[in-house]
Amino acid sequence: MVRTAQADPAVVLPVRSSGPPLHQVGWRILLALAVLVATTLIVWLDADGYHDNANGRVSLLDAAYYATVTLSTTGYGDIIPVSPGARLVNILVITPLRVLFLIILVGTTLEVLAERTRQQWRIRRWRSAVQQHAVIVGYGTKGRSAVQTLLGHGLAKESIVVVDVQRRAVEQARQDGMVGVVGDATRTATLLLAELPTAAQVVVAPERDDTAVLVTLTVRQLNPLATVVAAVREDENAPLLRQSGADVVVTSSSSAGRLLGMSMLSPDAGAVMEALLTQGRGLDVVERPVAPAEVGGSPRDCADLVVAVVRGGRILDHYDPAAAELRSGDRVISIRRVAPRT
Incomplete structure (x- = not known):
């Protein structure tokens, strides 16, 4: 695959409630123009109190x-104020407007610098705290659905990092x-910005x-221990993804x-089946550890409907004789009812 030139990867933190930067700058520009128009009108209405060295008269343009x-x-x-009234207006009105105008201009510059510093501080703080998180490569339909499922199972938004080559997709994740x-995401530098070496789960979508194959290879090079789940369109590409290091491969078209x-x-x-696959739609498939009270009993005795038992890395179907008695350390995959949302 031929690589095209890509912009340098960048971290985008969640949006805060201060409003879009362009709106803030636009509001400041309008306020500065309002001060300029007000000052112009004040001078023009008292044009007789001012003297223009060019022709002696002060027009609207001169004001x-x-x-x-x-x-x-x-x-x-x-152009100078010559009458006592004009000079008094300059002292009491125009000078405060001049100070306000400078505050708007200087304040905008300082706020931009402060925002950059604040963003860098937030990124450094995030880097020092994030670990055992989930990295979602691709924020299209599949990636967004994966995020919704993770959030539905209790994973915090702060523990999810979205990686996408399209800025609009990342902006949506930020929103x-x-x-x-x-x-x-096929480049090491991009995944390092996502702190992938410390991630616990990776969704490649x-x-x-x-x-997907190149991303999985890069992910496995940086983090051999993370659980990697990859999505492909065609069945024939699934074995290649497994060889690249994916723990689970989901074929979207055949599924x-x-x-x-x-x-x-x-x-x-x-x-x-649609209810099982859709988060929060009556029935959910979950994996949980065996409770101490369930050890030694049958999966049929559990409160939820157990469909499989995970033991020593093997998945035992509910009808497998080895899964007839639950053991300490087992995990069960079960179907549970989701309480309706109020």
Whole structure:
């Protein structure tokens, strides 16, 4: 695959409630223009109290010129207040407006610098605290659905990092309250910004299967211990992803096709499968450790419906004789009912 030139990866932290930067800058510009217009009107309404060294008269344009050079503290001296009233207005009104105008301009510059410093501090703080988090590569339909499921099972937004090559996707993740990294996930530098070496789970869900293979290889190089779940479109690419280091490979096209076929043959069975696959839709599939009171008993005695037992890295179906008695250290995969949301 030919690589194209990519912009340097960058970390994007969750949005705060101060409003978009362009709105803030636009509001400051409007306020500065309002001060300029007010000063112009004040001078023009008292034009007889001012003297222009060029022709002696002060027009509206001259008043705007005087207001501009006065507020910006340039002060060429070609237009000056000569009457006592005009000089008093300069002292009591125009001088405070000049101070306000400078505060707006200087305050905008200082706020930009302060925001950059604050962002750098927040990034350093986030880097020092994040670990055992989940990295989602690709924030398309599959990536967003994976995030919704993780959030539904109690994972905090602060423990999710989204990586996507498209800035708009990362901006959406930022609006959703998660940290994002803009960059090519096949590159080591991008995944290092996502603190992937300390991640516990990685979801690989890009748009292309070849990209998924390259991302999985890079992920395994940086973190051999993380659980890697990858999505591909075609069944023929699933073995290649497993060889690249993915623990679980989900084929989106064939899975959707099987669900369609099941729904055609049995709409009720299809509806149940859809409920199982959709977070918060009546039934959920969960994995949990065996409770002490359940050790030595049968999976059928559990309060929830156990469909499989995980023991020593092996998945035992509910009908496997080895899973007839639960042991300490086992984990069960069960179906539980989700309480309706109020």
